[in-house]
Amino acid sequence: MTTQQVYGKSFGGTPAENYQRFFVPSIGAPVADDLIDVAGLQPGERVLDVACGTGVVTRRAADRVGAGGAVSGLDVNPGMLAVARSRTPPDIPVEWYEASAESMPLPDEAFDVVLCQMGLQFIPDKQAALREMRRVLVSGGRVFITVPGPKPPMFAIMKDALASHIDPNAAFFADLVFSMHDAEELAELMRDAGFREIDVRARPKTLRLPAPADFLWQYIHSTPLAEAVAQAGQAKRDALERDVCAQWQQFVVDGTMSFRVGMTTATARK
Incomplete structure (x- = not known):
């Protein structure tokens, strides 16, 4: 299959639709399943999912708390929320909020649990977001945050190739994704926000990904990288794919890729 065929194959949706x-x-x-297990949600609890994206954590939380509970999802991206709404069955009641995590339009002490999966690294004022998470929790309420990193070799390869073949600015996104993995930094931010009983742990997570060319374009079309790559032209896309896929062969096992990434999980109480 040529690069043009792979690049254009089945990517007619928006980045949010492709993300889902x-x-x-x-x-x-898979990461959401781990977060929900760690959170230990109980029937009847009120849960807020911050930076909810297309709602994968939100829906899993709703399943755990049941009809007696209440779940809300908050995200600044209207495209992500539109997909979240469309993918949530009508029998799962979720309140969706289009808002910044740094200034939530939510009352004090409205939730028992706050979740945030792979979103804190994208929030400009992390301290403000953490203080808002604490504000909306009841006394003794729990917060669970996951962030990925450090940058694994697979993504370091893609970052370098993006800088070389597409645009050095496009490579910044790969850095941002994995920019919040330091356990001490995260614990200090949470202490400064007023949380207590803080526990931060880093564990590796192994995932199975599609074959190199498929995953490369699936990932790009699911992220803000899509626009820059689309504007680059076919010759540069060809070069990007050749470079990345040649180096990604080392991760291929039986036609798919084995991806090992660190996941840092922080838990605390108000």
């Missing part, structure tokens, strides 16, 4: 279609099954959902 491609990123969530391979990465978002």
Whole structure:
């Protein structure tokens, strides 16, 4: 299959739609399952999912708390929320909020649990977001935050190739994704925000990803990288694919890729 065929294959949706279609099954959902298990949600609890994206964590939380509970999802991106709404069955009641995590339009002490999966690294004022998470929790309420990193070799390869073949600015996104993994930094931020009983742990997570060319374009079309790559032209896309896929062969096992990434999970109480 040529680069043009792979690049253009089945990517007619928006980045948010592609994120739900491609990123969530391979990465978002397995990580969400781990977060929900760690959170130990109980029936009847009120849960807020911050930076909820297309709602994979939100829906899993709703399943755990049941009809007696209440779940809300908050995200600044209207495209992500539109997909979240469309993918949530009508019998799962979720309140969706289009708002910044740094200034939530929510009352004090409205939730028992706050979740945030792979979103804190994208928030400009992390301290403000953490203080808002604490504000909306009841006394003794729990917060659970996951962030990925450090940058694994697979993504270091993609970052360098993006800088070389597409645009040095496009490579910044790969740095940002894995910019919040330091356990001490995260613990200090949470202490400064007023949380107590803080526990931060880093564990590796192994995921199975599609074959190199498929995953490369699925990932790009699911992220803000899509626009820059689309504007680069076919010759540069060809070069990007050749470079990345040649180096990604080292991760291929039986036609798919084995991806090992660190996941840092922080838990605390108000």
